[in-house]
Amino acid sequence: MKTKSNCRKMPGLFFLLLMITVSLCFSSCSFLGFRTSIRLSETSIDLASNVYLVERHLPIVELKCECQPLWGVPFTLMLQRNSEDDSVELSEFVLYETGRRGLSDKRIADQPFFLLDVNTKAAIEMRQKERLQQIYPQNTEYDHKTICAKACAYKEIDDGAEFYGGDTLKFMEGDHLVAERDVILVFKPKALKNGRKYKIEFTPRVNNKAVPPVAYHFRQVKNNNAIAWTVGLAAIIGFLVLTTR
Amino acid sequence: MKSKTSLRKNYIFLFAVFIFLTMRVHAQNIVAPASHWGGLMYPNLEPTKEIGLQFANFTEFDKNKEVDGVCLTDDPRGRYNHIEETIGFNILAISQTRNLIRKDKFQSNFLYQSALLFGFTSDQPTEIFQNEVIHSLAGLCTVPRNKKRSDPFLLGYSGQLNYNFFALDRSSQSSIQFSPTPIFAGAGFSFGTVMQELFTQIGFHNYKFLNFRATERWFYFSFSAMSRLGVAYKGLVFDNIANQYMANQASIRLHLLAYSFPINLELAVTGHSGVFLNDAVSAENAVSVNDVVPLPEYFYSLRLEMGSFIFETFNDQLGGKDKGPTYGVRVSYRLLPGESLAKKALAGLFKLPIFRNLL
Structure with a gap:
């Protein structure tokens, strides 16, 4: 039948209307600068959202880890400019053991x-003359503007680009960095030794002023994979055996 | 023999799709079938790419009756509803979560999570895993099968848009901090061969508690909860389902060794108003039209995150039954932004001695 x-x-x-109302309310409040009452602990900020609004007129620069911070060590750099006129340079990426x-x-x-x-256009200005010479051996006059124009064009950031400590990362004209949660780039140092502890530190310059360096410690x-699979499958089987009655 | 060949073809097809898609796309489904089987529904609040395999089992019957410690053969404790077949879902899910391009503050914090599902229905390997592994280890009677559904191809796409609320706060050094809160609200859709859905959801994910400075290096806890309200419409696999549902989920997560070797273990309970109906086909079990209601479901779920792997399983034992949407397993691999599995696989391949010698 x-x-x-x-x-x-x-x-x-009723539920739908309630959700829409709450969502609109929160969105409006957030838009107007409303502060929610939930405060994350200091540790969570250190670990997951190390954000510093240095001065009111300066952009927010953040160095944070990805969801799983200590596996493969990727770092996400987040940045907010308060106006289109703000200039931001990220330089002095220094790695310490x-x-x-x-x-x-x-x-x-x-x-x-x-x-x-990378989620926005940016360019690396390579300050090391030797390396510029390697790239542009025919160029005998290393006029800064020329070099920058060429080097920037050459090293416009794309997935898989490399840069070095000492290089400066400049955001190009027309970049839109005013969003609250722009993930600008994700990077990780190469050739780290397993089990060693490291610290990464960088000093952004905002409108040509240095702002306090941001550092992150990691291991x-x-x-x-073998351990993960063994433990994972054991957990699945154990849980199902325990909960199947 | 024929069915084995067909099954092999299906696996070959899945593998081909897997290789093709991993060239660019990156995994995890957030809706049917897992969301109606007790799978964790929390959206990702970070840009993430995952690829994973999912197995879910819909059984026509409950397990066999047990008399004086002896399991009867093909004498189940009862049937679930009008669906006269057992269905095993074998799905490859590929998902990506990304921040939307934003032009102003109002549009910020929006994350779009999309998922592609490919697969087929077959009672294997879910039957072996249920009867030969789990029930055998637990010393329980087997779950009998009569008709088994076999679809050569399942396809689905789902998407959801979530808003993650942020807060401005001050640190102990009195600098202003801009911090993500655990609160989210969103809406989504899903269409495919299993069923079609539209839903809205609200909740919070990983709100820390019992978090002490002295011990957080070793462990701390977080709490999550969400509610989802959806409307559902039939698909090719399920042709008579409830037209709306509500699912509530709460979980507690144990974070271990967060500073050195992070391992997350999450235990969840889910209450679902049900998408399957209590109608029955046989004359003696027939239910009058006015009495047809959705069958509420209750699930336990366990999720383990280790490294880039996510292991998850869910079971309807909380509802005191072993039939209908009875259990599921998911294994996913999380990719970092910019990574693709094909690149990783190729890189791994060229590290093999045979290729190193060739090169």
Whole structure:
């Protein structure tokens, strides 16, 4: 016998209206600068949203980790400009090896960083003459503007681009960085040693003024696929055995 | 023999789709079938790409009766509803969450999560896993099968738009901080061969509690809860379902070794008003039209995140049954932004000795 659906009445419309009202209210409040009462702990801010609004007129610059911060060490850089006139430079990406027993932090020179993703146009101004010479050997006059124009064009950031500590990352004209949550780029240092502790530090310059450096400590830990699969499947089987009655 | 060949073809097809899609697209479905089987429904609030396999089982019957410690054969404790077949879903899910391009503040914090589903229905491997592994280990009677559904191809697409609320706050150094809150609200849709859906949702994800400075390096807890209200419409697989549903989910997550070797273990409970109806086909079980109502479902779920892997399983034991949408398993691999599985696979391939020698 074919039966026909006749569902139990649910307060669907009421719920829907309530959700729309709440959403609109929150959106408006957020738009007007409303502060929600939920305060994240200091640790969560350190770990997940290390954001500093340095001065009222300066952009927000953030260095944060991806969802799984310590696996593969990708860093997401987030940035907000308060006006289109703000200029932002990110330079001095410096990597240190830390946690050396009885020794101070060791600066790792010329550490290449590997860009994984970028959401806006940006360019790297390469300040190291030697490397510019490698790229443009025919250029004998290293006029800054010429070099920058060429170097920037050459190194316009795309997925997979590399840059080095000491390079400056400039955001080009027309970039739109006013959104609250722009993920600008995701990068990670190359060739880290498993199990070692590191610190990454960078000093942004905003409107040609230095702002306090932002640092992040991390430890390089590699995925162990065999362990993950063993534990994962054991967890699935164990849970189903325990909950199947 | 014929069915084995067909099954092999299906797996080959899935593998081909997997290789093709991983060239660019990146995974995890957020709606049917997993969301009606007790799978975690929380949206990603970070840009993420995942690729994963999902298995879900819809069984026509409950497990066999047990008399004096002996399991009867083909004598189930009862049937679920009018659906006269057992369905095993084998799905490859590929999903991506990204921030939308934003032009002003009002549009910010919007994340769009999309998922593509490819697969087929077959009672294997879900039957073996249910009867030969889980029920065997737990010492339970097997779940009998009569007719088994076999669709060569399942296809689906789902999308959801979520708004993640942010807050301005001050740190202990009195600098102003701009922090994401755990609160989200959103809406989404899904269409495909299983069923069609539209839904709205609201909730919070990973609100920390029992979080002490002295111990957070080793462990802390977070709490999540969400509510989803949806309208559903039939698909090729399920042709008579409830036209609306509400699902509520709450979970507690244990974060281990967050600073050194992060492992997350999440335990969830889900209450679902049900998308399947209590109608029955046989004359003796027939329900009058006015009495046809959705069958409410209750699930336990477990999720384990280790490295780039996510393992998840869900079971209807909370509802005290073993039939209908009974259990599911998901295994996903999370890709970093900019990564693609094809690139990783190729990189791994060229590291093999045979290729190194060739090169």
